[in-house]
Structures are given as structure tokens and as C-alpha cells.
Amino acid sequence: MSAPRPGPDPLAALSLLLLAGVAVLLLVPLLGGPLPSPYLVVGLLVARLVIQILRARGRPDLQRPAAWAFDLLLIGLLLWVAANRG
Numbered sequence: 001m002s003a004p005r006p007g008p009d010p011l012a013a014l015s016l017l018l019l020a021g022v023a024v025l026l027l028v029p030l031l032g033g034p035l036p037s038p039y040l041v042v043g044l045l046v047a048r049l050v051i052q053i054l055r056a057r058g059r060p061d062l063q064r065p066a067a068w069a070f071d072l073l074l075i076g077l078l079l080w081v082a083a084n085r086g
Contacts, residue, residue, distance in 0.1 A: 011055050018048040038082035045075050 008016070022044050025036040049071045056062040 009055075011051050015048050015051045015055070018044050018051070022048075038078045038085070042075050042078045042082070045071060045078070049075075 007013075022041055025041055025044070029035050049068060052062070052064070052068065052071075056064070
């Protein structure tokens with residue numbers, strides 16, 4: 001018998017939970033619900049980015065600067081949309 005597989009570390013689970021929250025917020029308008037606040041989506045993405053960077057400090061194999069740059073670009077676009085919304 002093989003040993004049970006270890007689950008994800010707590011930071012990875014939290015990062016996945018934040019990503020699921022963003023997905024739900026972006027799916028709600030497609031189902032006829034209200035638009036989420038761009039600042040809420042930005043807040044969740046920033047929190048996820050911070051968690052990714054914290055995880056990468058301990059494990060160099062988790063360093064993905066291109067993914068971080070993409071996240072920063074997405075955050076910038078959301079802030080631009082929020083600023084021009086009114």
C-alpha cells in the first residue's frame with residue numbers, strides 16, 4: 001500500500017480559494033447578477049499575488065515572474081477600468 005498523498009500547503013490552499021473567489025465574482029454577471037466591484041476583484045488578485053510571492057521565497061521552483069507580470073497587468077487594467085467607470 002502506498003502512503004497517503006499529502007495535501008497542499010496552507011498558502012497554496014488559500015491562493016486557490018482566492019482564485020475561486022475571483023472566478024465566482026466574474027461568473028455572477030454572466031448568469032444575470034450584478035457586476036462586482038473592480039476594487040474587490042483587484043483586492044483578491046493582489047492578495048493572491050502576495051501569497052504567490054511569499055510561497056516562492058521558500059521554494060525557488062515556484063518563482064514565475066512572467067505570471068506575476070501578467071497578474072500585475074490584469075490588476076492595472078482593472079484599476080484603469082474602475083477609474084474610468086464613473
